[in-house]
Amino acid sequence: MTTYREAGVDIDAGDALVDRIAPLAARTRTPGVVAGVGGFAGLFSLLGRYRDPLLVSGTDGVGTKLLLAQAVGRHTTIGIDLVAMCVNDVITCGADPLFFLDYFATGRLDVDAAEQVISGIAAGCTEAGCALLGGETAEMPGMYAPGHYDLAGFCVGAVERSELLDGSRVRAGDRVVGVPSSGVHSNGYSLVRRVVALSGLPWNAEPAGLDGPLDEVLLRPTVLYPRAMATARAHGVKAAAHITGGGLEGNLPRVLPSGVGAHLVRSSWPVPPVFTWLQRTGDVPQADLWLTFNMGIGFCAVFEADAAESAATAMGGHVIGEIVPGDGVHFT
DSSP: OOOTTTTTOOHHHHHHHHHHHHHHHHTTOOTTEEEOTTSSSOEEOOTTTOSSEEEEEEEEOOTTHHHHHHHHTOOSSHHHHHHHHHHHHHGGGTOEEEEEEEEEEESSOOHHHHHHHHHHHHHHHHHHTOEEEEEEEEEOTTTSOTTOEEEEEEEEEEEEGGGOOOSTTOOTTOEEEEEEOSSSTTSOHHHHHHHHHHHTOOTTOOOTTSSSOHHHHHTOOOOOOHHHHHHHHHTTOOEEEEOOTTHHHHHGGGGSOTTEEEEEOGGGSOOOHHHHHHHHHHTOOHHHHHHHSOTTEEEEEEEOHHHHHHHHHHHTOEEEEEEEESSSEEEO
16 A cells, blocks of 8 residues: 555645644734635735725745755745745835735655744745735655755735836936845855855855855845835835846846936945955956846835935935936946
């Protein structure tokens, strides 16, 4: 006789995880939740919140940063990264994040590790003000190496049609405000892991110039920017960009209209030392560094010139450049 458990799938472990997830999800509940974790689908009501809403959706993962979390056995912050990578995209349209769903896949379910991951997801949802409405845990023997898992996230938000940010109001002469990142965030970890491997250092090493052990510095979670975005909206923001893979050069132009680009001043914000360490240790070309990483700016917003300084102060950021005729992003 061959059972499902003998084939590598432990239904009891899955049920135990659901029992642990339920209170985590319950703490993220918002007024729009009709039905959440436990059913076949999550339900959310928009009634009374919007007059003419547009739904805004986003999905993402955290890339090979997962391999670092798994290598050092620290799973509590990677879920925050997952939420941030999705929520930070959705809010660029001016949307409020409403709810989040996750997909957790592994070869053999480690209930403790999975609970740590999902506790991070719940923490991220709480900070973003959205509900953890549901998700999926898939146990697939043979698909993943022992101790490995994969994550995907899905966020849905809403914005009044009249308040949609599409960049169409951006004009030459506007200013760009940059909000700091916490470090590497969740892009470029294939390069990060390559540099660390070349260095020969263990993950718990404390290289000179960094403010902590490598694993601690590199696992710092992606900043969630909904509060910064709410402040930006109060100051008349015209466009916003989440700075992920492709850096400033690859992401800011995505929210600018045809005919304008951005001139950014690199000396206008501090670059976190982790990027200097990566460049020096791996002999990474300057161009690769700026096209791969956020370089200390995780979120950008565009304002009228006379509103930019006050917006930057309120958002905890810096005025880092100006919108100019042309296209693309250019640095001095």
